[in-house]
Each structure stands twice: as C-alpha cells, then as structure tokens.
Amino acid sequence: MEFNNTQPIYLQIADYICDKIQLEVWLADQKIPSVRELAVTLEVNPNTVARSYEYLQGQEIIYTRRGMGYFAQANAAQNILKTRRARFMDEELPLLFKKMQLLGIPVSELEQQYQHFIDNQN
Secondary structure, three states, X not given: OOOOOOOOHHHHHHHHHHHHHHOOOXXXXXXXXXXXXXXXXXXOOHHHHHHHHHHHHHOOOEXXXXXXXXXXOOOHHHHHHHHHHXXXXXXXXXXXXXXHHHHOOOHHHHHHHHHHHHHHHO
16 A cells, blocks of 8 residues: 555545445455554554544444454444545545636536546446
C-alpha cells in the first residue's frame, strides 16, 4: 500500500479496510486480519493498525470478539456506503461544482461524460 501525505496513515488504513469490506473481500461477520497480520502486510507499526481498528469500531464497521479477533459488522458495507456518500456530497461534490462553474462546464456536459464512462465500463 502506498501512503500519501494528505491524511493520517491510520485513516488511510481504515479506508483500505472499508474498501475490502465494500468489495466483499472481507464479508459480514467474517474474521478480518489481526492487528499484527495487517501491520506486517502493510509494513506499518502495529499501533497504527490498532488505531485504525479503534476508529472503525467507533464507526460500527468492525467489532471484536474476546479472544477471537476482529470481525466485519453485519451491516458494515451499508454503514461504509452511507458514510462515504455523505462525505462525497458534503466535501467533494461542492468542489466539483465550483470547478465546473469556474471552467464553464454545464451539468449537461457532465451527464454526457458520465454516460460515456458508464458505457465504457461494460
């Protein structure tokens, strides 16, 4: 995993875990890698992964079973989608609209580009 300087590493790791859950690599109520396993895989300090896990527990994405490890919540994918959609609508979309306005790009052109993108995905 390549880390960037735009957000803390523990949040980037949390996004990585959320991606795995949303892509159904890690399923609901399925055990996810231990703190140490993930730290070795990502080549980071276990304390950083532990911080990510604490954060995700607070977000109701993962939970712990005493003596067994960490698991994805039953509704983790829905929680992730809800959180990511809200963040996109509140943070990223206004920036996109501002750039569109500055560049004189009408919404209809964005719709055409979106349709072109969708058509080329199949």
